[in-house]
Amino acid sequence: MSEEISDIKDYKWYIVHTQHGYENKVRERIEKRAKENGMTDLIVDIYIPSETVTSTKNGKKVSKEEFFYPGYVLVKMIMNDATQSMVRRTPGVAGFIGSHATTKEEGNIIPTPLSESDVARIFENREEKSKTGINEIIGMEFDIGEKVQVIDGPFNGLNGIIENINSDKGRVTVKIEIFGRSTPTELEFSKVKKL
Structure with missing residues (x-):
């Protein structure tokens, strides 16, 4: 074989x-x-x-x-x-x-x-x-405007929308709603997954 x-x-x-x-x-x-x-x-x-x-x-x-x-x-x-x-x-x-x-x-x-x-x-x-x-x-797996869920770190379990993708740094900026406010948060690719 x-x-x-x-x-x-x-x-x-x-x-x-x-x-x-x-x-x-x-x-x-x-x-x-x-x-x-x-x-x-x-x-x-x-x-x-x-x-x-x-x-x-x-x-x-x-x-x-x-x-x-x-x-x-x-x-x-x-x-x-x-x-x-x-x-x-x-x-x-x-x-x-x-x-x-x-x-x-x-x-x-x-x-x-x-x-x-x-x-x-x-x-x-x-x-x-x-x-x-x-x-x-x-x-390339992610698109701006796409809904994702944070899977690690202090925001684990929260959902957000991708605002920016920085391939050079391996990070995405995700707009997460925290305490009623929409907050842009920069996260590593490995810390988010598509919904």
């Missing part, structure tokens, strides 16, 4: 939304589950855009991994019901992000893979240590 899959070469990159701070754990869990389920020929690469930042704290050098896109992991895989279900059900995974709208096929929602140009831009940005690329792609 793995020979057939290698011949097909239908591997695509997908963006997986994770819980903030669990990016490395999600990578480890997906790798472990792929191995346990005999899917290592279907899920071939997991990439977390990051860099190691060294700073001095109390006179000592401290190295820390800084994620370019907190809450997101890229997975190169062949998408089918089994791989999609395995990734979605991995602890710490919130779901897939499509580069555009998802499509329905036989009742299942199929995430849209990243285009080759988007993948090239993300990996190009890795070398330049730039924070654009994924944010632009995720930002």
Whole structure:
């Protein structure tokens, strides 16, 4: 079977939304589950855009991994019901992000893979240590005037309307009604979901 899959070469990159701070754990869990389920020929690469930042704290050098896109992991895989279900059900995974709208096929929602140009831009940005690329792609998921719900932080559970999208920073400005007043609030893409 793995020979057939290698011949097909239908591997695509997908963006997986994770819980903030669990990016490395999600990578480890997906790798472990792929191995346990005999899917290592279907899920071939997991990439977390990051860099190691060294700073001095109390006179000592401290190295820390800084994620370019907190809450997101890229997975190169062949998408089918089994791989999609395995990734979605991995602890710490919130779901897939499509580069555009998802499509329905036989009742299942199929995430849209990243285009080759988007993948090239993300990996190009890795070398330049730039924070654009994924944010632009995720930002395309949202539209100005769209209703969203805050899913994390002090405004968790509140609904609002998107006023502005800043792909460079990976943030949206959402108008939230607080104490009877409409207040514009800037939030990370990962802190809101469409209604």
